[in-house]
Amino acid sequence: MKHLGTIIGTAIAGIFVMSVWGAFADAYGIGGGWFAGFIIIGTMWFLNHSVGLLNNGGAFVDMAAGIGMAGTMRDVFMQGGEAFTSCLPTLVVVLIGGMAGGFVAAKCEQYLEKKKAEPQKAEA
Numbered sequence: 001m002k003h004l005g006t007i008i009g010t011a012i013a014g015i016f017v018m019s020v021w022g023a024f025a026d027a028y029g030i031g032g033g034w035f036a037g038f039i040i041i042g043t044m045w046f047l048n049h050s051v052g053l054l055n056n057g058g059a060f061v062d063m064a065a066g067i068g069m070a071g072t073m074r075d076v077f078m079q080g081g082e083a084f085t086s087c088l089p090t091l092v093v094v095l096i097g098g099m100a101g102g103f104v105a106a107k108c109e110q111y112l113e114k115k116k117a118e119p120q121k122a123e124a
Helices: 002-050 063-079 081-123
Strands: none
Touching: 002 063, 063 081
């Protein structure tokens, strides 16, 4: 059931972002974009995290994965398979960036753990 909640929560977030955010930004400019971001992401964050629709028990994948998937598949359904092949270079760069970010985060955690353990050695 927790996986179904994750799918539903991220899909709803993706649908709202892909359908409403652009309309607000087009109609009201940058203020409309900020308002839509605050309302959509704020509401969906509350539902997914506070109410508990989203399962963050394993690897930390947040609403952005569902929003990105909804946007990619929306274009595939509307424009055909060519929309997916045209986005592959971007997806590759995003994956490389994610791996680099994960590597840097792991190294920072190791450094902080090592730094935290050093004062205890000096006291002993």
